[in-house]
Amino acid sequence: MPYFDAASAVPLHPVARQALLASLDEGWADPARLHREGRRARMLLDAAREAAAEAVGCRPDELTFTTSGTRAVHTGVAGALAGRRRAGRHLIVSTVEHSCVLHAAESHEADGGEVTRVEVDRGGRVDASAFAAALREDTALACLQSANHEVGTLQPVAEVAGACREAGVPLLVDAAQSLAWGPVEGPWSLLAASAHKWGGPAGVGLLAVRKGVRFSAPGPSDDRESGRAPGFEDVPAVVAAAASLRAVRAEAAAEAARLRELTERIRARVPQLVADVEVVGDPVRRLPGTVTFSCLYVDGEALLHELDRTGFSVSSGSSCTSSTLVPSHVLKAMGVLSEGNVRVSLPPGTTEADVDAFLDALPDAVSRVRAQLGAPAGGDEAVAVPPAGTGSGTSEQEAVLVVDTLGRRCPIPVIELAKVIGDVPVGGLVRVLSDDEAARLDVPAWCEMRGQEYLGESPWPEGGTAYLVRRER
Amino acid sequence: MPYFDAASAVPLHPVARQALLASLDEGWADPARLHREGRRARMLLDAAREAAAEAVGCRPDELTFTTSGTRAVHTGVAGALAGRRRAGRHLIVSTVEHSCVLHAAESHEADGGEVTRVEVDRGGRVDASAFAAALREDTALACLQSANHEVGTLQPVAEVAGACREAGVPLLVDAAQSLAWGPVEGPWSLLAASAHKWGGPAGVGLLAVRKGVRFSAPGPSDDRESGRAPGFEDVPAVVAAAASLRAVRAEAAAEAARLRELTERIRARVPQLVADVEVVGDPVRRLPGTVTFSCLYVDGEALLHELDRTGFSVSSGSSCTSSTLVPSHVLKAMGVLSEGNVRVSLPPGTTEADVDAFLDALPDAVSRVRAQLGAPAGGDEAVAVPPAGTGSGTSEQEAVLVVDTLGRRCPIPVIELAKVIGDVPVGGLVRVLSDDEAARLDVPAWCEMRGQEYLGESPWPEGGTAYLVRRER
Numbered sequence: 032m033p034y035f036d037a038a039s040a041v042p043l044h045p046v047a048r049q050a051l052l053a054s055l056d057e058g059w060a061d062p063a064r065l066h067r068e069g070r071r072a073r074m075l076l077d078a079a080r081e082a083a084a085e086a087v088g089c090r091p092d093e094l095t096f097t098t099s100g101t102r103a104v105h106t107g108v109a110g111a112l113a114g115r116r117r118a119g120r121h122l123i124v125s126t127v128e129h130s131c132v133l134h135a136a137e138s139h140e141a142d143g144g145e146v147t148r149v150e151v152d153r154g155g156r157v158d159a160s161a162f163a164a165a166l167r168e169d170t171a172l173a174c175l176q177s178a179n180h181e182v183g184t185l186q187p188v189a190e191v192a193g194a195c196r197e198a199g200v201p202l203l204v205d206a207a208q209s210l211a212w213g214p215v216e217g218p219w220s221l222l223a224a225s226a227h228k229w230g231g232p233a234g235v236g237l238l239a240v241r242k243g244v245r246f247s248a249p250g251p252s253d254d255r256e257s258g259r260a261p262g263f264e265d266v267p268a269v270v271a272a273a274a275s276l277r278a279v280r281a282e283a284a285a286e287a288a289r290l291r292e293l294t295e296r297i298r299a300r301v302p303q304l305v306a307d308v309e310v311v312g313d314p315v316r317r318l319p320g321t322v323t324f325s326c327l328y329v330d331g332e333a334l335l336h337e338l339d340r341t342g343f344s345v346s347s348g349s350s351c352t353s354s355t356l357v358p359s360h361v362l363k364a365m366g367v368l369s370e371g372n373v374r375v376s377l378p379p380g381t382t383e384a385d386v387d388a389f390l391d392a393l394p395d396a397v398s399r400v401r402a403q404l405g406a407p408a409g410g411d412e413a414v415a416v417p418p419a420g421t422g423s424g425t426s427e428q429e430a431v432l433v434v435d436t437l438g439r440r441c442p443i444p445v446i447e448l449a450k451v452i453g454d455v456p457v458g459g460l461v462r463v464l465s466d467d468e469a470a471r472l473d474v475p476a477w478c479e480m481r482g483q484e485y486l487g488e489s490p491w492p493e494g495g496t497a498y499l500v501r502r503e504r
Numbered sequence: 505m506p507y508f509d510a511a512s513a514v515p516l517h518p519v520a521r522q523a524l525l526a527s528l529d530e531g532w533a534d535p536a537r538l539h540r541e542g543r544r545a546r547m548l549l550d551a552a553r554e555a556a557a558e559a560v561g562c563r564p565d566e567l568t569f570t571t572s573g574t575r576a577v578h579t580g581v582a583g584a585l586a587g588r589r590r591a592g593r594h595l596i597v598s599t600v601e602h603s604c605v606l607h608a609a610e611s612h613e614a615d616g617g618e619v620t621r622v623e624v625d626r627g628g629r630v631d632a633s634a635f636a637a638a639l640r641e642d643t644a645l646a647c648l649q650s651a652n653h654e655v656g657t658l659q660p661v662a663e664v665a666g667a668c669r670e671a672g673v674p675l676l677v678d679a680a681q682s683l684a685w686g687p688v689e690g691p692w693s694l695l696a697a698s699a700h701k702w703g704g705p706a707g708v709g710l711l712a713v714r715k716g717v718r719f720s721a722p723g724p725s726d727d728r729e730s731g732r733a734p735g736f737e738d739v740p741a742v743v744a745a746a747a748s749l750r751a752v753r754a755e756a757a758a759e760a761a762r763l764r765e766l767t768e769r770i771r772a773r774v775p776q777l778v779a780d781v782e783v784v785g786d787p788v789r790r791l792p793g794t795v796t797f798s799c800l801y802v803d804g805e806a807l808l809h810e811l812d813r814t815g816f817s818v819s820s821g822s823s824c825t826s827s828t829l830v831p832s833h834v835l836k837a838m839g840v841l842s843e844g845n846v847r848v849s850l851p852p853g854t855t856e857a858d859v860d861a862f863l864d865a866l867p868d869a870v871s872r873v874r875a876q877l878g879a880p881a882g883g884d885e886a887v888a889v890p891p892a893g894t895g896s897g898t899s900e901q902e903a904v905l906v907v908d909t910l911g912r913r914c915p916i917p918v919i920e921l922a923k924v925i926g927d928v929p930v931g932g933l934v935r936v937l938s939d940d941e942a943a944r945l946d947v948p949a950w951c952e953m954r955g956q957e958y959l960g961e962s963p964w965p966e967g968g969t970a971y972l973v974r975r976e977r
Contacts, residue, residue: 034541039534048528055521059706061512065808066817068507098571098707099735105724131734134724227736234571234707234738249723251578251607261604262572263700265707335538344539
């Protein structure tokens with residue numbers, strides 16, 4: 032049963048398992064204690080720190096073990112902002128950062144700080160010079176991920192780090208998605224990562240803070256982890272995390288090349304196998320194992336369940352957690368279709384046969400979901416009605432076909448739009464009423480994919496939003 | 505090699521080990537995901553929450569898994585204070601709380617809040633009515649440990665919780681030391697605990713927040729753990745922690761009775777075997793496995809190393825971590841001798857033979873440390889010189905013997921005092937100069953133990969402090 036959600040978590044690496052078992056016996060005691068059990072735990076912790084620091088490319092005394100990547104980011108952002116408070120309270124992030132970075136930014140705003148969110152292109156990539164242009168006199172900190180977690184796009188971290196260095200602003204790199212593949216290049220100042228992304232156990236994050244970076248850890252602290260991560264250290268988990276990082280790094284180059292071929296195959300084949308699909312993310316500058324696509328007229332969660340029944344575990348940006356139905360902020364920032372979104376992220380060791388089986392299963396899974404939703408088939412929904420004579424301009428006199436999907440979840444609004452677009456003449460207008468947030472992204476994305484003109488949105492008096500579309504073909 | 509530092513951490517319980525291994529395979533995925541691996545992790549997490557909630561005595565939806573007991577306390581204190589900000593900003597703690605509670609209180613003060621620290625008796629116990637008397641109109645939160653981590657004294661938690669309930673103030677109970685033995689009685693509002701104290705893995709804490717308690721989690725949060733503990737859940741560790749808690753609870757009554765006999769033996773025998781020892785902590789209302797004593801003329805760290813060489817791992821409140829030499833705030837608050845402090849905390853399963861071997865080894869270990877320090881032998885240091893006629897009153901005319909121990913660490917000040925007390929007549933004065941913080945505790949404690957009169961301290965013009973003692977016998 033292939034598991035294709037490596038960007039979320041991967042199973043424990045065999046090396047990590049071995050290290051964990053050994054250090055459950057040897058490293059359970061308090062490393063702050065002076066007795067032999069404590070000293071043994073301390074030695075294991077120190078050795079793990081050296082190994083992890085080498086993989087990160089920093090000094091051991093610059094590296095703190097935290098209890099998760101999220102905690103590393105929260106502490107890193109708050110600590111750097113507090114340490115640089117004299118410089119100012121301006122924070123820069125990209126719009127496609129992991130939610131833990133965005134939550135930290137919101138927290139900073141709630142506390143009276145100011146945040147600039149740097150936009151990305153349609154591939155999800157930040158422009159290094161646009162990012163640099165956001166740097167100000169009062170910028171205390173900038174944050175940029177090394178690679179995007181939903182679409183796999185690599186960010187120009189080295190260039191941005193260089194610009195930040197020149198401006199005297201520390202850059203925090205969220206390296207959660209890339210650290211397994213190699214160290215982060217460029218003169219970054221802080222770095223955060225998460226062990227369960229590289230086959231380490233959950234419960235271990237890394238926070239590196241370069242010497243010389245002003246840093247003041249938030250909240251109450253203790254003597255542990257240089258005062259940056261209070262609470263009893265989970266030494267066995269830390270040892271396993273460090274061992275796993277070394278192990279995956281040893282295999283990284285070969286495995287990256289292999290996975291890249293497999294994701295390239297998915298990128299190329301999916302649009303051939305399934306109608307009305309948009310593959311998203313930068314086609315070249317991307318992580319080896321991650322590929323993301325969106326399918327018109329498909330409910331992402333339904334497709335995820337359909338694939339799960341067929342034996343494939345993937346993730347969907349259409350409903351990225353089990354507790355929320357808000358479409359992915361990443362797809363939104365990129366301006367691409369969010370409906371029917373599927374992220375395939377291959378764990379190391381994924382076989383060609385698994386990928387081929389997925390490509391075999393996908394078209395039927397999509398068809399089943401589309402059929403359940405009553406979606407138009409074949410993508411030719413707009414050819415039945417001949418173009419009307421001279422329709423142009425959006426005067427108030429023009430007739431507008433209204434499609435009311437208030438109270439109905441995406442992708443219904445787009446499905447209903449597709450069903451009626453053929454009922455208006457070329458040049459004619461359709462107004463889609465929807466109160467599903469995802470429609471804001473999906474109606475324009477549908478227009479771009481189908482060659483129709485999107486004219487904009489306006490609040491609808493009876494609640495929800497009206498999206499106006501002109502038939503172009 | 506007996507390990508007697510259970511109050512700090514115990515090895516993984518066999519049941520926890522088994523649960524951990526099983527759930528490393530079954531529970532590594534993200535429990536927020538909808539695919540089968542995610543759902544499996546979610547089921548394990550839910551089951552662990554039910555088991556742990558039952559042991560705590562709360563509803564599953566009141567229980568959050570945190571990454572350590574310290575984190576549970578920090579989040580609990582900050583969250584309750586923020587949630588009750590309208591009531592006021594007054595916080596009550598006892599003086600003998602774990603440092604994580606005191607750090608949270610200091611953080612609150614630094615943020616402009618007010619803290620009342622309720623004192624304890626010489627046994628380390630809070631008086632429930634004194635605690636209740638500290639409650640005010642503007643009290644937002646009160647914190648009391650269920651049992652003290654250094655001396656094992658049980659606190660009157662149920663009575664205090666009742667008084668808090670009456671006053672409409674939530675009580676947070678740090679139950680780290682007692683949860684293995686049973687649920688916390690009384691109408692507490694918040695409870696914190698730590699899994700590695702009961703044979704669970706490190707990296708798991710518990711925070712229970714009763715329904716109806718106003719709570720606003722500090723810092724950035726996410727959807728995990730009811731928004732109270734951001735970051736990817738370590739499901740295998742949580743499962744192991746819950747399994748271990750059930751297992752130790754099943755054995756708790758029998759094991760408590762057994763360990764209580766063993767610590768009772770230590771309490772009784774140590775003062776017979778070693779001269780000038782003070783057993784500290786409440787003799788009756790105490791944890792089953794913890795016993796603490798202090799030895800005059802002994803450096804706690806040296807004794808700890810001496811015992812470690814002999815094969816016994818204990819902890820010392822004289823130097824409670826490897827990174828600090830400040831004497832324990834607990835012993836200080838109790839007003840008992842801090843020098844030569846040893847905490848023996850027996851893990852479940854400790855044998856009678858281990859305890860007897862310890863009692864065999866202790867006298868020699870103490871003697872060796874005392875000999876190294878040149879301490880007076882036998883406790884009869886003051887009998888050589890006959891009493892002087894009529895000495896009484898501290899007039900300026902009286903001759904004062906000055907003992908200068910500036911720059912020398914405890915227990916040297918007390919050792920030098922003991923050496924010269926026989927050189928002054930009964931009624932005569934000795935002034936001890938010291939710049940070691942521990943002397944403030946140890947000189948009065950020595951006087952009480954030796955039947956001499958402690959007259960007080962004053963700043964010494966050349967630095968440090970002068971402690972004045974009158975020979976009484």
